[in-house]
Amino acid sequence: MRRKQFIGRLLFVIAGAFAGYSFLPALWEVLGLADVRWLNTTLTNLLLGAIILYLLSLLLLPPLARFLGKKEKQILAMNPTKLLFGSLFLLIGLLLANVIAIPLYRINISLINTFLPILLMVVLGYLGFRLGTTQMDDWRKLFSKRRSDNNVENLIYDRKPDDNFHKYKILDTSVIIDGRIHELVKTGFVEGVLLVPVFVVHELQLISDSADSLKRARGRRGLDILNEMKDDPEVKIENYDGDFDDLTEVDSKLIKLAKLIDGIVVTNDYNLNKVSEFQNVPVLNINQLANALKPAVLPGEAMTVTVVKAGTERQQGVAYLEDGTMVVVEDGQYYLNKEIQVVITSALQTAAGRMIFAKPLHAQHGITEHASKK
Numbered sequence: 482m483r484r485k486q487f488i489g490r491l492l493f494v495i496a497g498a499f500a501g502y503s504f505l506p507a508l509w510e511v512l513g514l515a516d517v518r519w520l521n522t523t524l525t526n527l528l529l530g531a532i533i534l535y536l537l538s539l540l541l542l543p544p545l546a547r548f549l550g551k552k553e554k555q556i557l558a559m560n561p562t563k564l565l566f567g568s569l570f571l572l573i574g575l576l577l578a579n580v581i582a583i584p585l586y587r588i589n590i591s592l593i594n595t596f597l598p599i600l601l602m603v604v605l606g607y608l609g610f611r612l613g614t615t616q617m618d619d620w621r622k623l624f625s626k627r628r629s630d631n632n633v634e635n636l637i638y639d640r641k642p643d644d645n646f647h648k649y650k651i652l653d654t655s656v657i658i659d660g661r662i663h664e665l666v667k668t669g670f671v672e673g674v675l676l677v678p679v680f681v682v683h684e685l686q687l688i689s690d691s692a693d694s695l696k697r698a699r700g701r702r703g704l705d706i707l708n709e710m711k712d713d714p715e716v717k718i719e720n721y722d723g724d725f726d727d728l729t730e731v732d733s734k735l736i737k738l739a740k741l742i743d744g745i746v747v748t749n750d751y752n753l754n755k756v757s758e759f760q761n762v763p764v765l766n767i768n769q770l771a772n773a774l775k776p777a778v779l780p781g782e783a784m785t786v787t788v789v790k791a792g793t794e795r796q797q798g799v800a801y802l803e804d805g806t807m808v809v810v811e812d813g814q815y816y817l818n819k820e821i822q823v824v825i826t827s828a829l830q831t832a833a834g835r836m837i838f839a840k841p842l843h844a845q846h847g848i849t850e851h852a853s854k855k
Contacts, residue, residue, distance in 0.1 A: 489546065493538035494531045501530015503595050554723045566613035574609025578602040649676040649744035650765065651721075653735055654684050656748050658703040661767055666716050671765075675718040675747075677707065678738060682720075684731050736762050772835060782825045783842065784808075788816045802837075811840040 505526040514520055582598035650673050656662050657677070665671055685707070689700030710716045725734045732753050739746050739762045746757050749767040757764040778784075786800035791814045798813015800823075810816070810823055823839035 486542065486546075489542050490535060490538045493534045493542070497530040497532070497534025497537075498527045499530070500534065501526040501528070505529060507590075551727075554725070563614045567610045568613070570609035570613030571606050572609075574605035574607070575602055577609075578605040581605075648673045649719075649742055650674065650747045651676045651678065651735055651739055651744045652681065653746060653748040653750060653753060654681050654688070654703065654731065655750045655753075656767055657681070657685065657706055658688075658699050659749050659767060660702065660706045661771070662747060663706060663710050663713070663716065665767070665770075666710075667713070673717070675710065675716065676721050676742075676744060677718065678721040678723070678734065680724050680731055680734050682707070732756065736760055739763070778825055778828050778837060780825050780827055783822055784825070784839070785820060785822050786810065786839075787820045788813045788818065791817065806835050806837060808837045808839055811838070813841070816841065 502523065506521060509521045519525065578598070578601040582601050585597050586594050588594050650671060652662065652675055662671075662675075666675065682704075685700050685703045687700070688696050689704055691697045691700065710718050721738065723738075725737055728734050728737065732750075735746050735753070736757055738744065739757070740760075745763040745765055746753065747765045747767070748754060748757075751766075751768075754764050754766045754769075784802075786802070786808050788798035788800050788810055790799050791797070792799050792809055796812050796814040798810040798816060800808040800810055800813070802808060808823070810821075811826075822842045824842055825837060825839050827838045829836045829838070
């Protein structure tokens with residue numbers, strides 16, 4: 482940090498010396514001090530300009546460093562194609578500014594022949610960069626399109642195959658701990674590159690260091706899954722080292738990163754899912770996918786379950802299927818820790834998952850037997 486501050490102040494001093502050499506003689510003429518020999522000299526102008534800019538650096542350097550740091554993170558997170566087109570149009574803007582500034586160099590006024598060309602280069606260079614990055618798809622289509630009388634070939638070049646494709650799938654903490662993303666990627670149903678931001682890894686580390694044994698186990702499971710995916714040659718996974726210092730919540734950072742790199746947030750967090758949809762950020766919810774792939778169950782079907790705990794109403798019991806689906810068994814408290822056959826009475830599908838309601842095939846016999854044992 483100190484080295485960066487030293488370099489920044491050194492640049493300010495050099496710029497101040499150049500500005501003093503260029504502009505202070507004109508200022509002394511305006512103020513009527515051009516005849517003061519000790520003041521209007523090359524050395525004095527250089528020193529005064531350097532001192533003035535050095536004092537300004539004490540005030541301007543911290544906010545300028547923060548601004549440049551944010552811009553650097555945005556550029557590093559930018560799509561390489563956008564960066565290429567932005568750089569190309571930046572050079573075009575600078576070239577155009579130099580062409581326009583040629584007549585200005587011939588005017589013997591230091592303010593016009595020095596300041597205006599610099600201002601032109603800054604303005605046109607910025608406009609060129611913005612034009613190249615914001616209109617990337619149109620420029621790419623213009624450069625890549627080929628003239629052909631073949632209608633099929635024209636269709637191939639006119640369409641945008643990446644309109645519905647997002648290269649980066651950004652993983653959040655919950656989906657890493659869940660672990661199903663590893664197997665899902667290996668099946669080939671998820672294309673592109675898995676992106677794991679450093680702030681997600683940091684949150685996993687905090688969870689794995691928690692005093693709560695359950696949280697600690699979940700955090701370590703998440704780190705183990707990350708290492709497994711990294712060592713798996715079938716999984717394309719990359720790290721993202723950037724961070725957003727102006728945001729504190731991991732969910733907000735994920736959404737902002739997805740907007741910057743045109744990625745998709747992969748999660749099984751219901752709240753993050755809804756916030757992403759509200760902010761028009763594409764999201765893949767593993768739970769929604771699992772619910773969509775679950776076989777439908779119909780009333781009247783029979784299945785075998787093990788009642789593991791008591792329910793909340795009407796002496797209900799609760800069982801679970803292998804995929805984690807909850808089965809509420811009527812009068813299930815009489816069959817705790819027993820494997821019984823049940824018949825499905827109804828099923829409820831919600832955004833958070835599926836719930837099945839059932840009753841024992843031989844409910845009356847079980848109740849009578851339980852009563853006789855008592």
